[in-house]
Amino acid sequence: MTGPILIADLGGTNLRFALTDGQSAWEETSMEGSRFATLDDAVAAYLARIGRERLPERAIFAVAGPSDAEKMVFTNRDWTVPVAPLRERFGLKQLAVVNDFAAVAHALPHLTPDDCRTVGAQRDGRPGPMVAIGPGTGLGVGLVVPDGRGYRVIPGEGGHATLAAQNGLEERVIGYLRNLHGHVSAERALSGAGLADLHDAVCAVEDLPARRLDAAAIVAEGATDPGCREAIGLFTDFLATVSGDLALTAAASGGVFIAGGMVPKLGDLFDGGRFRRRFTAKGRLAGYLDPIPVRLITHRESALLGLSRAAKTILKDDLDTSV
Known part of the structure; x- marks a missing residue:
């Protein structure tokens, strides 16, 4: 599969999205989570904002809560999101789910x-x-x-x-x-x-x-x-x-x-x-x-930095298990 990877740092207050090629990130956008009734709505709003003609085929979501490959659970937000329906709605061939501070941790070796x-x-x-x-x-x-x-x-x-x-x-x-x-x-x-x-x-x-x-x-x-x-x-x-x-x-x-x-x-x-x-x-x-x-x-967006640098490694893993 080719093309950019959708990455997201889904915190308790803000939802941050970007695209990456596994090295650098672009189209970075931060939105207040309280604006959206569901995570699906937030993803759709980001994709509409950047005006993509074709959706990314792969994505990694970093979630502030004890999530896994089957569902995303937000500790400080009233959201529990099944992964499969989200993947199907946006036509994603791969969707990996990681802990939000796993994303930050992935950034540590790359900080200057x-x-x-x-x-x-x-x-x-x-x-x-x-x-x-x-x-x-x-x-x-x-x-x-x-x-x-x-x-x-x-x-x-x-x-x-x-x-x-x-x-x-x-x-x-x-x-x-x-x-x-x-x-x-x-x-x-x-x-x-x-x-x-x-x-x-x-x-x-x-x-x-x-x-x-x-x-x-x-x-x-x-x-x-x-x-x-x-x-x-x-x-x-x-x-x-x-x-x-x-x-x-x-x-x-x-x-x-x-x-x-x-x-x-x-x-x-x-x-x-x-x-x-x-x-x-x-x-x-x-x-x-x-x-x-x-x-x-x-660093302004350390979690997105971590996801960007680790994207290809994460997506090579068995997506039936969490990272």
Whole structure:
């Protein structure tokens, strides 16, 4: 089969589409998912926007949720999409489904120094596994492991691992979140909605005036309002703890890479030095973590980059299994 491949990064808030030849991407378009009742409608809108005379025969969709080759399940959107009817409607001979952070992880080996900035102390890292973590609408996690011939991407749902406290304030905050949600996963704190809940929790346990703010308002008042400032500090600490746990688990000598929309929106309120101190605060293993670099991905569309570079490899795989 010849011709371009349709690639899509289907997040909890935005749907990003492009075409690729397996090297570069073009016709990149981002659309708000809330505009569409179904994924079919969004795909049709993208194809109409770019005015294609002939539909691509192959596609790869990266989905924010535990999906597989039979159906796409969106964790932070009320969509469950059977794959076969979608493939048939658009005349696709191949449609592969991958985890959204598998797509980000595929980008890591292809990022240049201009695509990232260092968080905290500069570290060069060593060849070895790399971890992607991304707070946004949810919390994504992906792993890249060298395999002797290149690398292998291992997707997962690490954002739903249980969040742990490191001090009394965090214990009280997690207790508040537990009363609200039951199980307190990392995503319950490390997401847009999570930052809003952290602010509510701080106000409750610190006896500050209660007022419900969304993430954008918390960032806007982060430099002046005590509750907002404390919530952002907790967000930073929790993200560092989870990132450090992942680095230990994966032996991520190649580095930890922060993706997602939340950290860039924090701007100067995100304290890289504070993050770095908490990242290495693992007792006897602090020295193990110290050489591991942490980088914030600044590439505009890292998931599409990953899908583009890995497209031919993904589409060679047996499409009866997820990637």
